[in-house]
Amino acid sequence: MLESMLRVRRFEERCVELYSAARIRGFMHLYIGEEAVAAGVNEALTDEDAVVSTYREHGHALARGVPAEAIMAEMFGKVTGCSRGRGGSMHLFDVSRRFYGGNAIVGGGLPLAAGLALADRMTDRDRVTCCFFGDGAFAEGEFHETANLAALWGLPLLLVCENNLYAMGTALARHQAQTDLALRAAGYGMVAWAVDGMDVLAVEEAARRAAEGVRAGGGPHFLEMRTYRFRAHSMYDSDRYRDKTEIEQWKERDPVEGLARRLREAGELSDEARTALEDRLAAEIDAAVRAADQAPEEPIEDLLKYVTSPVKASRP
DSSP states (O other), X not given: OHHHHHHHHHHHHHHHHHHHTTSSOSXXXXXXXXXXXXXXXXXXSOTTSEEEOOSSOHHHHHHHTOOHHXXXXXXXXXXXXXXXXXSGGGOOOBGGGTBOOOOSSTTTHHHHHHHHHHHHHHTTOOOOEEEEEETTGGGSHHHHHHHHHHHHHTOOEEEEEEEOSEETTEEHHHHOSXXXXXXXXXXXXXXXXXXXXXXXXXXXXXXHHHHHHHHTTOOOEEEEEEOOOSSOSSTTOOOOSSOHHHHHHHHTTOHHHHHHHHHHHTTOOOHHHHHHHHHHHHHHHHHHHHHHHHSOOOOGGGTTTTTSOSSOXXXX
8 A cells, every 4th residue: 555655646746747847738636645545445445346536536546556657648648548648637547447537527426436336236246336526526416416316225335535625725614514524424324434534544444344334235335534635726726725834734644654654663664665666666657658758649530539429320
């Protein structure tokens, strides 16, 4: 899990450099600070489970096993990207790893996740669909419709709310009268509890317990991951709505360094091993950037491919 979190952190730090140099364009939302959620939850899922994500999904995709090379190529808009360069930062997708995308619409992934879970239940497949979303999505109708139907139909759905305290630039207390989101989710008749989202071991334990409950037929489970993003909402955001002291206080609970410290204290991580891990990840990301640079763009004649059907649908 330390490797998983470090991969996300170093990948995104490189993306900041590339974005600043105008080699990555469009919108980009960073996950730095929230890595424990992606790493811990994905550790508790199987390859057969499905994951539905948000527009802040680099961490989810990397933790799920989508190669850094495929993600970086997508960021560059190249045809070798996981979405053939058509989606960019907010629309990563990899069906082979059952990663059903980032979604640029706040809360847009929730009904899609319910559909995947419903399909699994109707076909008696032993799978869990995990849906990540933010505290801002909790205010959207999609969450409440999805939570209600999932509980009503007993769907095998794991709802993971990444509560980083700010819906874009709006503090949680400014858009939710009741800020205990797990308490509100329990009102739909589902098992729900809050988790320290800065502690990857606590996240993994909670996610495993919740996933086991879903697999056992306990219906949907809800986890409120109380976490924090160290960077602004997006690369275009001036981040004037948060006090710098607050940001620095949360950085003291950095999930990456927190786990590294615990491993060192337990004698399970030497300085040499940490250096070797950092070097290996740096080489992996360097290779991803080189591959993205060299990859071709989609040819103009293929621009309508996958947009319209190649064969007219026939009616019965």
